Each structure stands twice: as C-alpha cells, then as structure tokens.
Amino acid sequence: MNLGIINKKRMPVDAKHHIFEEITYQVDGLKVRGLLMLPNENVKRIVVYLRGGKGQVGKVRTGRLMQFADAETLVFGPYYRGNNGSEGKDEFYGADLHDVTEAVRILHQLYPDCAIHMVGFSRGGLQGLLTFQDLPVSSYIIWGGVSDIYLMYEERIDLRGMLKRMVGHPRKQADAYHERDAIAQITASSPPILIVHGGQDQQVGIHNAYYLADQLDKIGTTYRTFYQMEEGHVPRPFALTNTLSCVKQWMMDVETGNIKSHKSSK
Incomplete structure (x- = not known):
C-alpha cells in the first residue's frame, strides 16, 4: 500500500545519516511534491517543515531540513501545490492547506508510534496554525511566523497586491x-505551541508573536516562548545555534511530558 505516495526520486545530497528523496503524493487529485530527509536508523521522531515565501522565494532546501535532524529524525518539507513542479495553484492558505494535512496523515500512517512536530516558518507560521489542531501531532513550533492574516495585510504593504x-x-x-x-x-486542548521570534524581524514583526501569545493566554492553550530580541527574521549563526537547541529541547520536553505550565516563557 503506497498510502498516497506515488513517486520517489533519490536526490544527490551527501549526508552521513540520511538519504534525501523528492516524493510525489496525491492531494485532491493533484500530484504534489516535497523533500524527504529519511534517516538510515529507525525513525523515532518526525518533523514537518512548512516553508515560507511563495514560488522560489523561501523554497524548501536541504539545509533547512538538516537543521532539525539527528540520526533518528525524519524531516519532510512539502513544496505546496503550484510550486517546484507540484500541480495545481498555490492559494495562499486555501486548498494548499490540504498539502500539509495529507502529508502529516501519510507520515502518521507510515510511522504511527512516532512523535510528529510541525515547524512553520514565516508564511508557514499561519500554514501550520490553520492545520495543526486537527492533526495527529505532538506539538507545533511557529518560527518567525505570521500568526494573523489581518496583521499580515496591515504590516506588509509590499505584499498587499499579492494578497488582493x-x-x-x-x-x-x-x-x-x-x-x-x-x-x-x-x-485549550490544541497541541502545545512553541513561539520563536526575533525582536528585529523586519519581514514578520514580533508583534505577531506577542499577539499569538496573548490570544493563547485567553484561550488557555499550553505554550512557551523563545524571543531573541537582537535577531532578525533569520538568526545570525551564533544565535541560530541557540534557537535550534531551544527547538530540540522543546521537542524532547513534549515527548517526555515535561511541558507543565500553561505559560512558560524563555
């Protein structure tokens, strides 16, 4: 049983513990592609990386996936329909959300005992917020992410034409x-959320993170924050190391039941 995967293409990436494959899977009758980073060891954790941008801007890259990997972690990044050879048209939080939900369901069927963590970066932040609560995931990490479509319209004057x-x-x-x-x-019963954001982010302002945290407080959803006030949309290398350590510690805490409080800020 292929569980929706209709094609696999080995990618020429030299990685010690993983192989890379571009997979094609069926969504709404369309052939949608994504990049899979599969460990040589048994899979014990799954990370689904939701890209930012549109088209070639912010596309899924091997380096991005490798940030979240260890020897037993599978990482998958859907391209979204209409991007990088995927059929269909990107609807910017429309039916392209199905490309996320179907990917997660396929991975859950393949590895039913593994924790699944979704990571939404930039545009992918809202992509994840619109899907994570109805999926078999352990947690959601929103990183430099859009949390509100209205804020996006108000903030990004340069994107208003595209949004319209x-x-x-x-x-x-x-x-x-x-x-x-x-x-x-x-x-309140949605999976726990880690909010990661840079205080100098000029592409997605940190008020997106503040707004989300405030709303989660009111709803009663479990969450944690990690703010780097001197960093921009993508942290500088030394700060990126701290970010990734925080993200991986969060995943471990979720998996071991160490997410205790309703609000826990760093």
Whole structure:
C-alpha cells in the first residue's frame, strides 16, 4: 500500500545519516511534491517543515531540513501545490492547506508510534496554525511566523497586491479572510505551541508573536516562548545555534511530558 505516495526520486545530497528523496503524493487529485530527509536508523521522531515565501522565494532546501535532524529524525518539507513542479495553484492558505494535512496523515500512517512536530516558518507560521489542531501531532513550533492574516495585510504593504490577487481585500472578501483566521480555530486542548521570534524581524514583526501569545493566554492553550530580541527574521549563526537547541529541547520536553505550565516563557 503506497498510502498516497506515488513517486520517489533519490536526490544527490551527501549526508552521513540520511538519504534525501523528492516524493510525489496525491492531494485532491493533484500530484504534489516535497523533500524527504529519511534517516538510515529507525525513525523515532518526525518533523514537518512548512516553508515560507511563495514560488522560489523561501523554497524548501536541504539545509533547512538538516537543521532539525539527528540520526533518528525524519524531516519532510512539502513544496505546496503550484510550486517546484507540484500541480495545481498555490492559494495562499486555501486548498494548499490540504498539502500539509495529507502529508502529516501519510507520515502518521507510515510511522504511527512516532512523535510528529510541525515547524512553520514565516508564511508557514499561519500554514501550520490553520492545520495543526486537527492533526495527529505532538506539538507545533511557529518560527518567525505570521500568526494573523489581518496583521499580515496591515504590516506588509509590499505584499498587499499579492494578497488582493490571491485572497482578496479584507473587507470585500471578508469570508476568505475569516477562513484564514487561525486563532478562532485554536482551543485549550490544541497541541502545545512553541513561539520563536526575533525582536528585529523586519519581514514578520514580533508583534505577531506577542499577539499569538496573548490570544493563547485567553484561550488557555499550553505554550512557551523563545524571543531573541537582537535577531532578525533569520538568526545570525551564533544565535541560530541557540534557537535550534531551544527547538530540540522543546521537542524532547513534549515527548517526555515535561511541558507543565500553561505559560512558560524563555
């Protein structure tokens, strides 16, 4: 049984503990692609990386996936429909969300005993917030991520033209924006969330993180924050090491039941 995977292509990546494959899987009748980093050892943890950007900007790269890996961690990054050879059209938080949910379900079927952690970076932040609560995942990490579609429209004047083309205007196409309101779908029983953000982020302002944390407080969702106030959208190398240590410690804490409090900030 292929569980939705219809093609695998070995990628020429030299990695000590993993092989890389570009896989094609079926979603809504479309052939959607993604990059899979498969460990040589038994799989004990799965990380699903949700890319930022659109098209070639922010595309899934091997280096990004390798950040989250160890010898027993599988990492997968969906390209989203309409990107990098995937069929269909990117709808920017529309039906492309199915590319995320189907990937997670396939991985869960293949490795039912493994913890699954979703990581949403930049645009992928909202991609994850709109899907994680209904999936068999252990936690969600939103990293430099968009948390609110309305904030995105207000903040990124340079992206308004694209948002109007792909989603519409917040007032004229109110239903489309309401469907993309992730906060309204999160509950107190949603999987725990780690919020990672840089204080100098010029692409996705840190108020996205503050707003999300404030809303999670009101909802009662378990979360933790990790703010690096001197860093931008992507941390500098020395700060990136600390970020990745925090993310991996979070995954371990979730898996061992050490996420105790409703709010725990770092």
